[in-house]
Amino acid sequence: MRQNILQACIAERPGQGGDHLVYRWADFWAPRIALNRHAVSGLLALMDDEPDLPxxxxxxxxxxxxxxxMNRENREADAQHIFAVLDGWVEVKAASHSFDNRQKVGLCRAFIEAGLEPPDGIRFSPDVAADDADIATMDMPDIAELIRDLIPDNATGYPAYMILREAIGSMPRPAAVFLVTQMVTQGIPKLVSVGRFFLLDPVGEMRTAAALGFADLAHAGGVDAGVLSDLIQLRKWIPDLDTKTILDRGIKEALRREPSGGSVPRSWTLHRLVSSLPDGTGSQSILASVSLGSQKCIAALLLKSGHGIKDAYAIPCSSASDQRRTLAEIEESMPMHDVPTDYLPAALAAALGEGLAADLPPAPGFLDVAEMLGLRDITPSDTSSASTADIADPDAQLASLSGAKRGQLINRSISWVRDHEISSSWFVSNAELSSALEEVRTERQATQAVWAHLETQRGFWSSLFARSAAILRHGDGDAWLEFAAVANGLDTGRALKKIPIFEMIVALTLDVAEQGDGLHSDGESSLGDSENDDDMGPDIAPESKGELERLLRKTPLSPDLIDGYLTAVIVAPRFVTPTDWLPPLLGGIEFPGGNKVQRVLDIIMLRYGDIQDGAFDGDIGSGLRTRTAERFKEWLAGFALASTISAAWPKRGLSKDDQKILKLIREGGSDDNIQSTLKPLLPGWLAVMAARAVDG
Incomplete structure (x- = not known):
């Protein structure tokens, strides 16, 4: 029986310890809870039980x-239903007036930190001040003094905006809108500077409020040349026409007055620029090491298909060495590729254009990051006119190759599974496909459903691989040309089954569906009943006593090593498919005679299923204590080998205690003392890891 996700999470709760420990704990468990409506309901019930909201x-x-x-943005299965659980909780609590002011402040801050607008039910007096006329007649505190109290003296730019955004998040919407407008019209330089970020606020009302403030400030003669320059640039990044029209009135008035003065944009030095390849949601991270005198920062951007510049912020560093160390730690958890500075303008212009096409402004933090990158004047590009070839192969190198050569490049795409860790995220798990998989009864039908769905997503995958080509084009070798060839093949109608990487995408999608929502609520497999389904293929014959040991003779493998290896794969922090874990186990090993390889594979999958059943039942590792020293040594060697698969065992997913145990496992094969320490310790640790993996 599966362990309860929330119970496992709370069992590891760090309490009121250090912030780093708390956020690490929250980041690990949040994605697992968010995918499970029962876990979300449990979390809300826990918040009812702990009304102090620590x-x-x-x-x-x-x-x-x-x-x-993020699940809702990615159209994940059940995402809307899970939000409905949250909405229902808020409505019930609000209707019964269960939230006090302190709770409202905390909850609103949580929503804003998550990139969501707080519901009216958790704001202060949402039924008060229903319109602008009421707001205008209310007794308001001195706004300049109020904001000075909210924003520390040393906070500027995007951090100052976020402090204020969180502080006003619990106010009634009309009052918050009124405050933003009045803040800008004060004409106080720091407040005007913060007001610029509200022009890119995710909420249209806030963007309009800031535009009204700048229009009023311009008519009062309070817009200097520096602010005017910012407004002229920012209007290009605003999606809504009404807000632009209001802002244009202020710009025209300021131009008529021919202002002077204001701050000059600072000139940052860019030292290094790296980018990840896009993941399966189309998300791509870009990091830049920048400096201004003694000030060191890492500028971070998140681009996402259909959303444009989804996030942008700066990570302050205490020194150049701290900057290099921070970037190295990020690269350790996420493979990055060096790109030249001339890669950036086109990529960001395209992302801006894509966001505006979806009526989305860039993330407010982009205002700071654009200055750090020397791209304040960047103009969104028209994504509708940009072709895949323009992105992937601007020099038209593919056109000079024969059809056979392009085919060879496409066929090499199967090696991406080995060469690019990000490929483990290239799968589909959206609600549309999940709904289709619920209707199938056989494995064959499920496979056909995935192929059919991928056919409708040619444009998405073509864009993903074209963007990958644009990143890799600046590195060594011709790997980028493989991505460009695949993108071209997608655009020109090549059959998906003739593009090898899609075999992996289909397999991974099916694996994820089976591990995640492949079971109906009554526990029945959505892929049909294997005992009664002729399309499932012949059953694998059970393993006979000593059979695997005989098959593995004259190889470096042993049954115990394989058991340890499979255990590490199953309890790993991240799920990986056989495509990921079979090559490191069997690569380069010869099995002489007959069909030994297939039978070895069959038995491996049988053992994989048995160990996985133990993980589901909460009984894993119990037999370790009875293994002889030699067999236990082999088991440790297998586990250690699997733990080197970075896609399954990223350091980012491990606590310090987890890393210590892994270190003991890797050293245990040659140290009897470590083996005696591990034998009683491992079953409990494996049970915890299995609970995380099963619920994840």
Missing amino acids: DDLLALFSAVLAAMR
Whole structure:
């Protein structure tokens, strides 16, 4: 029986410990909770049980909200239903007036930190001040003094905007809108500077409020040349016409007055620029090491298909060495590729254009990051006129190759599974496909459903591989040309089954469906009943006593090594498919005679299923204590080998205690003392890891 996700999470709750520990705990468990409506309901019930809403619980709630938002953006199965659970909870609590002011502040901050607008039910007096006329007649505090109290003296730019955004998040919407407008019209330089970020606020009302403030400030003669320059640039990044029209009135008035003065944009130095390849949601991370005198930062951007510039912020560093160390730590958890500075303008212009096409402004933090990257004047490009070839192969190198050569490049795409860790995220798990898979009864039908769905997504995958080609084009070798050839093949109608990487995408999609929502609520497999389904293929004959040991003779493998290896794959922090874990186990090993390889594979999958059943039942590792020293040594060697698969065992997914145990496992094969330490320790640790993996 599966362990309860929330129970496992709370069992590891760090309490009111250090912030780093709390946020690490929240980040680990939030994606797992957000995918399970029962876990979300349980979290809300826990918040009812702990009405004081301690900081660690609010951090978990905010992280879960962020994961729920991303699931909804990615159109994940059940995402809307899970949000309905949250909405129902808020409505019931609001109707019964169960939230006090302190709770409202904490909950609203959690929503805003997660990139969501707080519901009216958790704001202060949402039924008060229903319109602008009422707001205008209310007794308001001195706005300049109020904001000075909210924003610390040393906070500027995007951090100052976020502090204020969180502070006003619990105010009634009309009051918050009124405050933003009045803040800008004050003409105080720091408040005007913060007001620029509201022009890119995710909420249209806030963008309009800021535009009204700048229009009023311009008519009062308070817009200097520096601010005017910012407004002229920012209007290009605003999606809504009404807000642009209001802002244009202010720009025209300021131009008529021919202003002077204001701050000059600072000139940052860019030292290094790296980018990830896009993942299966179309998300791509870009990092830049930048400096301004003694000030060191890492500028971070997140681009996402259909959303444009989804996030942008700066990570302050205390020194150049701290900057290099921070970037190295990020690269360790996420493979990055060096790109030249001339890669950036086209990529960001395209992302801006894609966001505006979806009526989305870039993330407010882009205002700071654009200055750091020397791209304040960047103009969104028209994504409708850009072709895949323009992105992937601007020099038209593919056109000079024969059809046979392009085919060879496409066939090499199967090696991406080995060469690019990000490929483990290239699968589909959206609600549309999940709904289709619920209707099938056989494995064959499920496979056909996935192929059919991928056919409708040619444009998405073509764009993903074209963007990958644009990144890799600046590195060594011709790997980029493989991606360009695949993107071209997708655009020109090549059959998906003649593009090898899609075999992996189909297999991974099916594996994820089976591991995740492949079971109906009554426990029945959505892929049919294997005992009564002729399309499932012949059953694998059970393993006979000593059979695997005989098959493995004259190879470096042993049954115990394989058991250890499979255990590490199953309890790993990240799920990986046989495509990921079979090559490191069997690569380069020869099995002489007959069909030994196939039978070895059959037995491996049988053992995989048995160990996985143990993980589901909460009984894993119990037999380790009875293994002889030699067999236990082999088991440890197998586990250690699988733990080197970075896609399954990323350091980012491990606590310090987990890393210590892994170190002991890797050293245990040659140290009897370590083996005696591990034997009683491992079953409990494996059970915890299995609970995470099963619920994840």
